[in-house]
Amino acid sequence: MKLRLHNYWRSSASHRVRIALGLKNLEWEYVVVDILKGGSAGGGGQHDLGYRTMNPMAQVPTLEITEDDGRVHTLTQSLPIIEYLDERFVDPRLLPVNLEARAHARAVAEMVNSGIQPLQNLSTTNKVGAIGGDVKTWVQGFITRGLAAIEEAVAGNSRFCVGDAPTIADCCLVPQVHSARRFGVDLAGFPRIVAIAAACEALPAFAAAQPDRQPDAIAAR
Ligand SMILES: N[C@@H](CCC(=O)N[C@@H](CS)C(=O)NCC(=O)O)C(=O)O
Incomplete structure (x- = not known):
């Protein structure tokens, strides 16, 4: 079996899957989709027909799996990709066995996935800018609101978001903290989140x- 991740260094959804692949200790190939300047028209490789055939939302990441018998599967959406990896390569578990802990891990992941990231995504911020909005204020406001909720949701846990090992929740939170820093969000009010990200x-x-450690980031320097 071969794994190829179509992704972009600065994409937080791609970052989530890279973490999960690493936690599962899987070998995989990095396929660059430059969502800013790539593709045949130079406006982003995610819009190319070949890519959109794999990912109809024209977003990264996409995980391409080639089985030993030649069958190819393409999976989209970072959270279902992580769940697939967790079901196929069981150890270490990224979704806790305990039912309530599992629901909680999914909830924190979803707070990032649907409560924050779509509001900071390129296609959204391009539209906000196009109608004359202040993109920085927009993004900072939604990230701050989401992180404040997560800070409460992870209260009572110490090292990671849920339990004593990384879960799907940490796979989502850490990229979100990277984005928060990139967008200049003040994290002083979120000590638990900062500590979890550091751990x-x-x-x-x-x-x-x-x-910063991805090949397309290094090539762009
Ligand atoms: N829910 C999707 C979100 C994917 C997503 O928004 N990807 C962004 C980068 S983080 C993207 O490809 N943006 C390109 C665009 O908006 O044109 C997932 O989790 O995979």
Whole structure:
């Protein structure tokens, strides 16, 4: 079996899947989709027909799986991709066995996935800018609101978002913290989130998945 991740260094949804692949200790190939300047028209490789055939939302990431018998599957949406990886490669578990802990991990992941990230995504901020909105204020406001909710949701846990090992929730939170820093969000009010992100980044899988360490980031320097 071969795994190819179509992704972009600065994409937080791609970052989530890179972390999960690392936590599962899987080998995979990095396929660059430059969502800013790539593609045949130079307006982003996600809009190319070939890519959109795999990912109809024209977004990264897409995971391409080639089985040993030649069958190819393409999976989209970072959270279903992470759940697929967790079901196929069981160890270590990214979704806790305990029912309530699992629902809680999914809830924190979803707070990032649907409560914050779509509001900071390129296609959204382009539209906000196009109608004369202040993109920075827009993005900072939604990230701050979402992180404030997550700060409460992870209260009572110490090292990671849920339980004593990284879960799908941490796979989502750490990229969101990267984005928050990139957009200049003040994290002083979120000590638990900052501590969880630091504990995660000390682990090799999280360190290797960091945006700045990806081949397309290095090539762009
Ligand atoms: N829910 C999707 C979100 C994917 C997404 O929004 N990807 C962004 C980068 S983080 C993207 O491709 N943006 C390109 C665009 O908006 O044109 C997932 O989790 O995979």
